[in-house]
Amino acid sequence: MASSLKRKWLGLIFISLAVSLIIVDSTIVNVAIPSIVDDLKASSTQVQWIQESYTLVFAAFLLVFGVLADRFGRRRLLLLGVSIFAIASILAALSQSGNLLIGSRILQGIGGAMVLPATLSIINATFRGKERAVAFAVWGSTIGGMSALGPLLGGWLTTAYSWRWAFGINVPLGIIIVVGTVIVVDESRDTASSRRIDGAGAFLTVLASVTLVFGLIEGRNYGWWLVHNSLTAGAWTWPLKLSPVPVAFAISVLSASLFILWGRARAHRGASTMLDFSLFSIPSFRNGNIAAMIVSLGEFGIILSLPIWLQxxxxxxxxxxxxxxLPLAVGSFAASGFAGAFGNKVAAVTIVRVGIGLEIAGVAMLGFLISSTTPWTLLVPALFIYGIGVGLATAQLTGVVLKDVPQPKSGQASGTQSTARQIGSALGIAILGTVLFTTATVQLGNSLKEANVPAATREKIVTEVVESSGAAIRGLQNDPATQSSAEAARTAFSNGTKYSAFFAAGFLTLGLVATLSLNGDSSRTNPSRGVDSDDVRDTAHQS
Known part of the structure; x- marks a missing residue:
């Protein structure tokens, strides 16, 4: 018994390391972006795709792999995902162009999409009652802490060695995770189900996600309604005056609608579906997913803007x-531990609301503080408050979403809630990135026009600054003839980052409002039974 208990908690260590691997990669790259731009000459659109391709593919395949984990084995999918992720990291580290790096990030996203729902399913299937609250707190602490420690690790590797090591570090970590998981993590699966995978549903979810994010990122490039720049692929050119962006949005809406209709029709026939629509009859699952998606939209979008502005x-x-x-990391890690310690004494949804409120306060403070001359000391308190909010909200919101889900459906449920978060993150990066670059483009152009800079020169400066994500500012500053333009560019990028922060605070506020529909007693014991409701379900399942 003691040996089994020890093995279970050792397994949690390697599960948390696996989560660290995929979470740290999504933040470690942010700090390396300016160096990547300098080395690979990546455009601002490529910068968004370097970030977005990983998050987008991650979100698109989470549902698929959540189902596959339940069907074919959660540990098996975890091991496969970590292996693919490590191989993709090698390819990313060796990339010689922006497009090759984007391709490597897509492969990383596939590996990461295997890992995350598998870790949640293993925790949901392994731990019960109060142990589950502690396990989710550890899992959430890992996400909160590594999300913020990623930039520190990335900064050190990029400065001391090369941005390529920001990807190379994943390889030894991946080997450690694979070996440890094989030794101490038990296999589990849903033995009651043998139905076929819903391939059409999987395709529709991927199509809806890809076209939505494509439209959000490429709108400023190809035009939001009429064609601004032509979309080309080899010798082929987009044939319409109507921009491909509204077409992409229409395809996304149509695909999402067809996915719902198709899924309901298959469920009515008793066939398998990518999304178990019956799960949405569980109030905590339905309302928690809505809140999680909106909160993630505000949480992670700002992480793209800050490193670009700071550097x-x-x-x-x-x-x-x-x-x-680093203060973000400290606040997040400390708050996650606090949330875990009090998760069985205070309603989880109360902790979530307090956390989101602190996130709003921290991000709004950043918005008011950001300028081209902001001293770094003023940023520390805002980042610390924001970190505390992330730490309080992350793990507890996950627990709220999954607490009433039957164990056999844990893989699909965890995949669904992870998808909601990742779709929110993808939308956040797309929307707030567009706010940043669009604001910088418009304001820099207006400033140069007011300074009577000739139109041709003005267009050249704006294009160079925006397409380099601000890296060209340094060159403008070093040339006495363009120093005034450099100051205008710094102001424009600062305002873009400021507005991104305010947009993030707005989305977080919507997320806070969404939590009002969650049950305030979500973490309490069932008083009519006198036992934890998880244990009731477990007993029924075992019998």
Missing amino acids: NVLGFSALQTGLLL
């Missing part, structure tokens, strides 16, 4: 940027 406007190095973001 290309304020002139920090990658390592200095990572150090400046």
Whole structure:
């Protein structure tokens, strides 16, 4: 018994390391982006795709792999995902162009999409009652802490070695995780189900996600309604005057609608579906997913803007940027531990609401503080408050979403809630990235026009600054003839980052409102039975 208990908690360590691997990669790259732009000459659109391709593929395949984990084995899918992720990291580290790096990030997203729902399913299937609250707290602490420690690690590797090591570090970590998981993590699966995978449903979810994010990112490039720049692929050119962006949005809406209709029709026939629509009859699952998606939209979008602003406007190095973001890590990790310790004494949804409220306060403070001359000391308290909010909200919101889900459906449920979060993250990066670059484009163009800069020169400066994500500001500053343009560019990028922060605070506020529909007693014991409701379900399942 003692040996089994020890093995279970050792397994949680390696499960948390696996989560660390995929979470840290989504933040470690943020700090490395300016160096990647310099080395690979990546455009601002490629910068968004370097971030977005990983998150988008991650979100698109979570449902698929959540089902596959239940069907074919959660540990098996975890091991496969970590292996694919490590191989993709090698390819990313060796990339010689922006497009090759984007392709490697897509492969990383596939591996990551295997890992996350598998870890949640293993925790949901392994731990019960109060142990589950502690396990989710550890899992959430890992996400909160590694999300913020990623920039520090990335900054150190980029400054001391190369941005390529921001990907290379994943390989030894992946080997450790694979070996540890094989030794101490038991296999589990849903033995009651043998139905076929819903391939059409999987295709529709991927199509809906890809076209939605494509439209959000590429709108400023190809035009939001009429064609601004032509979409080309080899010798083929987009043939319509109507931009491909509204077409992409229409396809996304149509695909999502067909997915729902198709899924309901298959469920009515008793066939398998990518999404178990019966899960949405559980109030905590339905309302928690809505809240999680909106909160993630506000949480992770701002992480794209801050490192670009800190390095290309304020002139920090990658390592200095990572150090400046460290208060976020400290606040997040400490708050996650607090949430775990009090998760059985205070309603989980109360902790979630307090956390989101602190996130709003921290991000709004950043919005008011950001300028081209902001001293770093003013940023530390705002980042710390924001970190505390992330730590309080992350793990507890996950627990709220999954608490009433039957164990045999844990893989599909965890895949669904992870998908909701990742779709929110993808939308956040797309929307807030578009806010950043669009604001910088418009404001820099207006400033140069007011300074009577000739139209041709003005267009060249705006294109160079925006397409380099602000990296060109340094060159403008070094040339006496363009120093005034450099100051205008710093102001424009600062305002873009400021507005991104305010948008993030707005989305977080909507997320806070969404939590009002959650049950305030979600973490309490069932008083009529006198036992934890998880244990009731477990007993029924075992019998």
